[in-house]
Amino acid sequence: IGTFFQERPLLTNSFTQDALLQAYLQRHLPEQVQQDLLLFGERLVSEIEALGRQCELTPPVLQRYDAWGRRVDRILTCDAWTRLKHISAQEGLVAAGYERTYGEWSRVYQMSKIYLFAPSAGLYTCPLAMTDGAAKVIESLGVPVREEFKRLTTRDEKRFWTSGQWMTERRGGSDVSSGTETVARRQQDGWFKLYGFKWFTSATDADVTLTLARITDQHGRSTAGSSGLSLFLAKVWDSDGSCNGIEVQRLKDKLGTRQVPTAELLLDGMSAQLLSEEGRGVASIANMLTITRIHNTVCAVGTMRRITHLCREYARKRAAFGKLLKDHALHVQTLSRLEVETRAAFLFAMEVCRLLGREENRSASDRDTLLLRLLTPVAKLYTAKQAVSVVSEGLESFGGQGYIEDTGLPSMLRDAQVLSIWEGTTNVLSLDVLRSIAKSSGSVLQAFFTDVTERLQVAEASAALHPAVTSLHTSLSALKRFAQTAAARPTGALEQSA
Ligand code: MFK
Ligand code: FAD
Structure with a gap:
């Protein structure tokens, strides 16, 4: 009695385990990238995985007062969180996107590392996504904040800074344009003081942040709606560790992402620098949204790959009804579905990264640019939903063990839920x-149809793919009918017909 103990699924080098990633990179990038990812895969198993787990088990806390009763509002994170920041810099997880060593394939290289990092990294991917987004905004606006840009994109762990993205207020997380109440008062030196309340701010231990506010005139009045919003850059902490005109109201008690501090912040005179043209805040932060949405996509796929890998590994070790799970046809069918979802999502995510890389390398055609605009939100929304369902199914394939905290599996489901x-x-x-369709008068759809039609023509050459191609042609015809009405109508009308 009691002599049987189930062998656990073992996490091994996730790069060497991932044939699709290897084949994809081999086609497009030089051998040194494979070497880099091979070593990174080893580091994930030997070091990063344990740090991520420590972040889950040691969530951040808010220290509101010091021993002598002074208000300090310090967010205390664990050592593993700090270590992950250093590793992120060393591995160039943001930097690689800006060094552009591999030309138009640089984003694919960078995002391949993020994809491997995500399921081990204790959600350190959250600050990295926002840091990348902030660097992108600074680069695309061409504003003179060189020191900040260098710090956000450096590989030097001592100089590396992360950025927050404070958009959501109590009235508006989706409807930021009418919900933002934060105001910005101009100072004599040209800087601003911000007053307001930010309802969700993740990775609040960041060094700097981008945020939106309404500039007031000398009578304290400001413009409502999106045309009243401007984009600001601010340091979060002063050099002595105190907050820059901020009170941390509390840290959120969340379903998942417990590794990440997410705070409610009262801005009470936060000193900030105007980044965008006045009234162009939403359009300017859209560049950040593109980058963070692509990170979200890549992390969703990384999580899907991890759970699928673990399920496959477990099926080789767990027996039921006299044989291993891998020998039960029905179980194999379940795992195959997870595998197919994951592979398709991977290729979709990498295609979006490829388009981003081409745009940044100035080698994008007009069609590439239109596709990037259209596919970024599609990829984000679709892979987020996929991740929840794949991880949920993945947990079930461990039976009861999938529900047990110290296997590390349940946190994957909790963390996936936020992606959507x-x-x-x-x-x-x-x-x-729909906005992208309306704004381009339907050109994004035209680009999409041309692209898919060309891909189908290639696929038609293969007899094995013929049934799939026929069914895709049918879907494409239905989409084209929708597009014909969409191109001519404003977004509101599109919403009714969607
Ligand atoms: C694991 C990875 C981790 C990732 C990090 C996660 C950390 C958590 C961070 C957050 O959650 S941060 C908060 C994220 N918040 C949102 O995503 C807000 C959701 N709401 C929207 O996306 C709205 O669509 C948006 C506020 C952006 C705009 O709504 P409006 O007011 O209806 O915008 P409007 O008036 O249509 O557009 C204003 C301008 O922005 C227009 O430009 P123009 O003035 O030049 O015409 C739009 O074209 C432009 N715009 C809007 N969305 C765009 C865009 N441009 C390019 N791309 C877009 N996606
Ligand atoms: P609402 O906008 O109130 O939406 C409620 C529901 O209404 C949703 O289902 C939505 O899809 C739907 N809805 C809204 N408008 C429409 C419409 N026009 N048509 C159809 N349906 C609609 N924000 C930040 O700015 N910075 C952060 O760092 C940050 N970190 C976060 C961390 C966590 C863990 C979470 C959970 C959230 C974080 N957020 C952050 C906030 C997040 O971006 C918002 O919660 C999100 O954008 C939704 O906004 P909301 O909560 O106001 O929901």
Whole structure:
């Protein structure tokens, strides 16, 4: 009695385990990238996985007062969180996107590392996504904040800074344009003081942040709606560790993402620098949204790959009804479905990264640019939903053990659930797709149809793919009918017909 202990599923080098990633990179990038990812895969198993787990088990806390009763509002994170920041810099997890060593394939290289990092990294991917987004905004606006840009994109762990993205207020997380109440008062030196309340701010231990506020005139009046919003850059902490005109009201008690501090902040005279033109805040932060939504996509796929890998590994070790799970046809069918979802999502995510890389390398055709605009929200909303369902099914394939905390599996489901909420909910992103159609007078759809038709022509050459191609042609015809009405109508009308 009691002599049997189930062998656990073992996590091994996730790069060497991932034939699709290897084949994809081999086609497009030099051998040194494979070497880099091979070593990174080893580091994930030997070091990063344990740090991520420590972040889950040691969530951040808010220290409101010091021993002598002074208000300090310090967010205390564990050592593993700090270590992950250093590793992120060393591995160039943001930097690689800006060094552009591999030309138009640089984003694919960077995002391949993020994809491997995500399921081990204790959600350190959250600050990295926002840091990348902030760097992108600074680069695309061409504003003279060189020191900040260098710090956000450095590989030097001592100089590396992360950024927050404070958009959501109590009235508006989706409807930021009418919900933002924060005001910005101009100072004599040209800087601003911000007053307001930010309802969700993740990775609040960041060094700097981008945020939105309404500039007031000398009578304290400001413009409502999106044309009243401007974009600001601010340091979160002063050099002595005190807050920059901020009170941390509390840390959120969340379903998942417990590794990440997410705070409610009262801005009470936060000193900030105007980044965008006045009234162009939403359009300017859209560049950040593109980057963070692509990170969200890549992390969703990384999580899907991890759970699928673990399920496959477990099926080789767990027996039921006299044989291993891997020898039960029905179980294999379940795992095959997870595998197919994961592979398709991977290729979709990498295609979006490829388009981003081409745009940044100035080698994008007009069609590439239109596709990037259209596919970014589609990829984010679709892979977020996929991740929840794949991880949920994945947990079931461990039976009861999938429900047990110290296997580390349940946190994967909790953390997946946020992917469809932050960075734009599914419906809001669906409306963003319609916005992109309306704003381009349908050109994004034209680009999509041309692209898919060309891909189908290639696929038609293969007899094995013929049934799939026929069914795709049918779906494409239905989409084209929708597109014909969509191109001519404003977004509101599109929403009715969607
Ligand atoms: C694991 C990875 C981790 C990722 C990090 C997660 C950390 C958590 C961070 C957050 O959750 S941060 C908060 C994220 N918040 C959102 O995503 C807000 C959701 N709401 C939207 O996305 C709305 O669509 C949006 C506020 C952006 C705009 O709504 P409006 O007011 O209806 O915008 P409007 O008036 O249509 O557009 C204003 C301008 O922005 C227009 O430009 P123009 O003035 O030049 O015409 C739009 O074209 C432009 N715009 C809007 N969305 C765009 C865009 N441009 C490019 N791309 C877009 N997606
Ligand atoms: P609402 O906008 O009130 O949406 C409620 C529901 O209504 C949703 O289902 C939505 O899809 C739907 N809806 C809204 N508008 C429409 C419409 N026009 N048509 C159809 N349906 C609609 N925000 C930040 O700015 N910075 C952060 O760092 C940050 N971190 C976060 C961390 C976590 C863990 C979470 C959970 C959230 C975080 N957020 C952050 C906030 C997040 O971005 C918002 O919660 C999200 O954008 C939704 O906004 P909301 O909560 O106001 O929901």
